[in-house]
Each structure stands twice: as C-alpha cells, then as structure tokens.
Amino acid sequence: xKKAVIVTGASSGIGAATAEIFSENGYFIFLLGRNExxxxxxxxRCRNGSSxxxxxxxxxxxxxxxxxxxxxxxxVQIEVLINNAGQFQIEDFASGSxxxxxxxxxxxxxxxxxxxxxxxxFLLKSGRGSIVNVSSTLGAKPITGTSAYSASKAAxxxxxxxxxxxxxxxxxxxxxxxxxxxxxxxxxxxxxPDGEKKAVLDNMGKLQPLGRIGSVQDIAKAIYFxxxxxxxxxxxxxxxxxGGINLT
Ligand SMILES: NC(=O)c1ccc[n+]([C@@H]2O[C@H](COP(=O)([O-])OP(=O)(O)OC[C@H]3O[C@@H](n4cnc5c(N)ncnc54)[C@H](OP(=O)(O)O)[C@@H]3O)[C@@H](O)[C@H]2O)c1
Numbered sequence: 346x347k348k349a350v351i352v353t354g355a356s357s358g359i360g361a362a363t364a365e366i367f368s369e370n371g372y373f374i375f376l377l378g379r380n381e382x383x384x385x386x387x388x389x390r391c392r393n394g395s396s397x398x399x400x401x402x403x404x405x406x407x408x409x410x411x412x413x414x415x416x417x418x419x420x421v422q423i424e425v426l427i428n429n430a431g432q433f434q435i436e437d438f439a440s441g442s443x444x445x446x447x448x449x450x451x452x453x454x455x456x457x458x459x460x461x462x463x464x465x466x467f468l469l470k471s472g473r474g475s476i477v478n479v480s481s482t483l484g485a486k487p488i489t490g491t492s493a494y495s496a497s498k499a500a501x502x503x504x505x506x507x508x509x510x511x512x513x514x515x516x517x518x519x520x521x522x523x524x525x526x527x528x529x530x531x532x533x534x535x536x537x538p539d540g541e542k543k544a545v546l547d548n549m550g551k552l553q554p555l556g557r558i559g560s561v562q563d564i565a566k567a568i569y570f571x572x573x574x575x576x577x578x579x580x581x582x583x584x585x586x587x588g589g590i591n592l593t
Contacts, residue, residue, distance in 0.1 A: 525587025
C-alpha cells in the first residue's frame, strides 16, 4: 500500500514545497487548501498521486466530511500530517480588534486542532504516525505588531508538546518547525515590484546571522526530516529553521 501524507496549506509557499518533497520521496499527497486552482497546480507536480481537499480550516465544524473523503482511499496508508496552513496579520495591539485574534486563532490553532482530531484515526491505524506543526520563531519571541499571530504560534508550540506526551505511547510522534522569515505570499512584500522587493529582501537578509532570509525548501526539508523515520526517536521537539534570528 502506498504511504500518504496530508499537507494543509498546500496551495502555496511552504506547503506546496513540502508536498513536492514528500512526492519526490514516494508519498501520495492529500493537498488541503481553499484555492482549488492553486491546489491543482501543485497536484501537477506531485508525480506519485494526489487528491485535493478544498476545505476552509476556519470552519472547524465542517471538517468531518473531508476526513470521510480520506477513508474512501483504500489504496493508501496515511502516515503523516503536516499542519502548515496559516494566516499572518500585522496589527497594533492597542488600536487593534478582537476579530484579528479570532481570525488567526481560527486557522492557526483551532483549525489545526480540529483537523488533527479528524485525522488521528488514520494516523493511529498506520501504527507509526508522525505530525509536524509549522510554527514560527515569533511563537517563542514576538515582534511588534504580531501579538495575535505570535500568541497563536506560542499556543501551537505548547500543544505540540502536549500531543507528543499523549500520543507517543500510541505510536505517534509530534514535532514542530519554527520557521524564520521566508518570501511567500503570506507577506505583503511578496507582491512588491522586483526592484523594490530585492531591496527589502536584502535588508531583511542582513538582519539574519546566516546573512539571508529562508527559502521554502529550507523549511520543507526540515519538515520532511521531522516527519521521516530519520528522526524516529524525536518527539516534542521544536526545530528552529530561521537563519539564527531567534538568537538575536
Ligand atoms: N513565510 C514566513 O515567513 C513564515 C514564517 C514563519 C512561519 N510561517 C508559517 O508557515 C505556514 C505556511 O505559510 P507560507 O509562508 O507558506 O504562506 P502562504 O504561501 O500564504 O501559504 C499559506 C497557506 O495556508 C492556507 N490557508 C490559509 N488560510 C486557510 C484556511 N482558512 N483554510 C485552509 N487553508 C488555509 C493557504 O491556502 P488557501 O489560500 O488555498 O486557502 C496557503 O496554502 C503558516 O502556518 C505560517 O504561519 C511562515
């Protein structure tokens, strides 16, 4: 039976790169996101088979029907879940709104929690499940204007450890990757005209101990390592893949 991975937020950025790495390593990929056109583009690059799950993780109550779709694929064994979907909004706390907090927690935390609960029966059945949560350096050390986002990732970090404790004895490993800054559509600067964008990226790169910002592949490779048997004795870890920025 073919091994399978579920990647949330697979339609773009880090999630799309992660789907490709798993595909290169022989996995069937369940690609979850809201934008079907972009999911289809990623599916074209997944040569070992894929299936689209057009779902909004902010609507936690509707997720069970998507997990039912997982059970229709009798030809694959789901071994890995990557909770990567996320939203990032910058807002001054003092003048900000509770809505900003609710929106980001709805996707970054509650969506991931609800989807993980829906997927757990499949991971348990495989007998060697692995979950990787995509967190952020901001979850450990926030910066101005990111209170809601940073708090949602801090909660994800703690939840990662709690799951590692509870699910370890059931054969499931749970780890997190705390990503540093990566050029993806989640950032406003991603859509800047080329010249302007290069200046922004160069300036941000100079702030990183390793002298550059990250690529989607930098993060995807770390996610794959934590999901794969190469990290078989690792659970509850939070791997910072951030050019060293958490040390500054
Ligand atoms: N880029 C960075 O600098 C950075 C740094 C640290 C951590 N991260 C984390 O990395 C993860 C991936 O972000 P990215 O940088 O790759 O950004 P991205 O390119 O904007 O990708 C975000 C993904 O999340 C999905 N998504 C958002 N809201 C969703 C919802 N309600 N339901 C289902 N899917 C949803 C999007 O898909 P649809 O639009 O199709 O729904 C998209 O595929 C996020 O968790 C982010 O917090 C990123």
